[in-house]
Amino acid sequence: MNKKEVPVLKNKNGSIKRYLFIGGIGGSVLLLLLLMCFGGYIILQYRHVYKRDHAAMTSDYAQQLARDIGSMEAYVKNLYGNNVHYQMLKRPQITESQWMLAAYYLNNNFSTKADNLDYFGGVFYYDQDWDSLHSEFSSYPFAGDSYRLNQAIKEAVRAHTGEKMPYEEIMTYEGETYLLYLLGDRGKLLGYTVNLSVYFVLRENMQLIISDMQGNILANLGEPLLDGQTIAEKLRNDTDNAGLTYMISREAVEGQELQVMLIHKDEKLAFWNQAEFWLLFILIPLTAFAVLWNVYRFVKRIIYQPIDHFVHRLTEMKRGEASENFGYAGKESQLEEIRLINEKLDELIAEMGQLEQEKYKKEKEANAALLQYYQLQIRPHFFLNCLNIVASLLNENDVDTVKTMIFAVSRHFRYVFQDSDSLVTLAEEIEEVKAYCNIYIIKNAMPILLQINLEEETESCKIPILCVQTFVENSVKYAVNKSRVLSISITADRIEDDGKWYTRIHITDNGEGYRPEQLEQLNRPVTEFQYHSMQVGVDNIKYRIYLLYGDKAKLYFYNSPAGGAVTEILLPQVMFEKPVQTAL
Template sequence: MKTKRRNMGYPVVQILRKTLWTAIPVVIIFVFISGYSFWEIRRQNNLALENAITIYQNDLSHRLDAIAHFVQWTVVHDPILDAFSSEKHMGDFRQAGNDLRLRVSDMQYSTGSEYMYFFYWDEGDIFINASELTVNYETYKKIKKKVIDDVEKPVSGDRFSWIPSVIDGKTYLYYLVTYKHRTFISLVSIDDILSPLFTINLGSHGNITFQDLAGNTYYQSAKSPEGLIGYYYNRLYFRGEDAGLPFTLVIDSDMLGNYGKIFLLQFLVVLTALALSLIMGGYILVTYKRVILPIKIFSSNLSKMDSLSDAESASLDLTDSKMQELNQINDQFKSLVHEITRLRINIYEAELDQNKFRILFLQQQIKPHFYLNCLTTIDSMLSLGDASAARKMLQFTSKYFRYLFQADKDYVPLSSEIAHAEDYLDIQMMRLSEDIDYSCDIDEKDMDVMIPPLLLITFVENIIKYAEPSDDSLKISITGHDYVRNDEDYIEICIRDNGQGFPLEVIEKIRAGEYLTTDDGTHIGISNCIRRLKLLYEDRFEFTLENDELGGGVVKVGLPFLKGIMNNASSAGRR
């Protein structure tokens, strides 16, 4: 009985269940400590935020009081403004304005340059800026209009106070005092007033709301948090009456704020303690023997698969009597090995057949009407009695078709492709009775470079079909030169014409790596050439399509050097 019990399997779920029951008390302690830490950190964060806002309010209150006193004293007692009277002249006004700006500059040195000052004399309709402007001219005109309207039509209430106002879509706080037709104003934007608070970490969804003492909102730095995330943010009110300010601040801040990292660190510490309590239990030894050790044995046997043959892999035993799951995995794994081996062979053979079929199909995509056109041309020449021309046409045509029917290899010499293109041009010149200015400039040593068959003829046919030269005759040139790419020798074959060039949409598609698909089948030969190059060279080729600045289309094909011996070896391998 003991032996039978020792060989019984133990499910992993049963072992993990016992581990879970052991961890429950530790989890309860962890939740309690985390909750208390969260509450305490939230309280400390709110207290720090309140202290920072209180310091800010006290400083701002003193600054606004000082500016208000300066505005009142200047407009009532400063002799500089006595110059603005009907008895003075424009030169006196200008001098008084300069003196006022000096006085304001001294005040800005202690209160800040963000506070702008303006002076308005309604009897003389003079409005000047007594400080450096921090707004554009359009905003300046709207500020001027606002001040003049407030002087001419006084608002009800206490005028000796800072008043929020929206000017040109931006909120400002301004203080205005009028005495004996002379008005002195101090104005500052809410952004500048609240700028010290923007350095406080309020969280990704935190915001600051600016309200007047009546509760009207004039400014909000960001949208208030909504939904579930709103419960994670505190809303704190800092009333202006309590701080001697003309406005109230409403702040939505992250509950943890700057202490969030401390909470995260404490959370990780407690979580580490939880993990240690599970690891240091006496149940670890049992878990190791019944779970870890069998898995290690299973993994060790599995790693031997790479060094074994298919027959040995199929007979490899991965079972372990201590775990039922590993016994089931062993049976399923053996079936999977057999299936993967069979599928791998089938897929490999299918890919070979598919690639061969695609290459042959693309090579044999020849328009049948070309055969008929050639035969019709020969028949017409014979009917006219021009046997000499018919004989030449028949020779060119037979050479052209003989090459087509023999082009069943992956690669042919470049010289054969050049000769094939020249045969095609001879046929077209005789059939169309038109001269074609053809030239070929390729070094003799490059003529034995192996390229895919029927590659150049595609672009030559494309020129004959679609090129419309601006001159009397069509010009076609084929050039080639060597270059090095990725430490490998390449040849670039360039085909030019003097036609109207390629359409822009065709060039853009080629540059974007797209195939040309049209309803009328135009340019399909170019797409087939690109497909063939990808099948034969993968990413080891270059292809560009562009228009020459002087007119005409330019096709450039860059191919790696392949000599004739490589093609022969390939053909021999196929045989």
């Protein structure tokens, strides 16, 4: 290949670049137009479905109101035609005792009906001769009280006793609207009332209007989305148009001179007022341009860069400069085989480095945990204090106490200097707890009330060393108070959870309990050792339990409602054939 052939090849590549660039721009514009058309279609469909559902909801409200009013009307008509007690009350010659007895049984009938209502309403009987009203209402809340509501109904009924029956009227009491229905003759009237103002329970951003067929507003429920003048105008003009952010629909109440209008405000209907719309409007074309640009670069790389690279390598080989520029050419456009070899080699090196880092991290964690464990065990100040107490007791010739102290200290240090990954029985751990408490009692001359309640089958269960003693020591350090005797309770039993058996150890004290920040720290799951100077022992035992049992063991820290810290340990009942050798 001579020097004149190379520019020809590059000119051909340049033409491909130009065509790809033009195709990318055209494809981006076309894609944008398609997305805009699709978005417009989705918006129109959304509004159509939304309007249909809104109309169905309005119809449901109207049908519900029609059913309940029809049920009340049928009930009153049934009383009017078939109830013997009402018939007796209509008799012209009736004694007072007969009237009171019939009114009593009729009122019981009212009470049964009122208890079955799922809205606020009621039924009543009015006797013009006695000027007496007997009523029963449901237990739903309403404005005002039953006595004044009875008086308002009584005044409304008294004013319309001469009307043609049945008679319906809208009355207002304490700012709430009631539908009043009357049926009867000769001054003996039955009726019902329904509180329209609290009848419906609406969702957020909804307003419901109950009006008569002439457009007069009777009840305005829910949030005030539209003012009364706007609503009245729409009712009179029979229009449902209220802007793109509102959805309005209406429905007549069957069998009544009433209609229901439901108004719902949804900002999503005016999509151009939302930041998400403009964000998508900008991001979609940018994403399309970015995708097509990357396609262009990819095509450029796989079509003509290998040829340029091949020509370049031939030229370098001819000039004897292959080793000098090979790295650059390989990065620009590698052959598939070379690229795969380099990638696998890089992955291998990266994996080796990662394994080395993980190994170093594990060793570091193990050393830190082991160091903290022996720091917890040795505690030179504790040992020296014990020796000073022994010396003091010898000076006082208190030989019995000295023997007790020596035995307790020797048992304690013999126990804590076992291997950190040893498993001991719960009974052995409890003996260590008793020895530690005896040392504390002798050292500080303060009593400890230690209550232990173990199920017999749990005493032989294997647990990590210092699993219980660590939390008892924590209670001794932080729960002691000179104003009260320190009480520590230890219980153990077996429980089943998800078909698996656990040994549950429950440790409580009567101290002040954990602070909120301590509870947050203690209840975090442990997957690696972390040093906290204020809770070295607790962090140590949590990490050792994690190393022995993994996620199967559970630790819970909380405060008792009666006061005091509570530690609950759940260890799976697993038979270890030999101690688990894990680095701390």
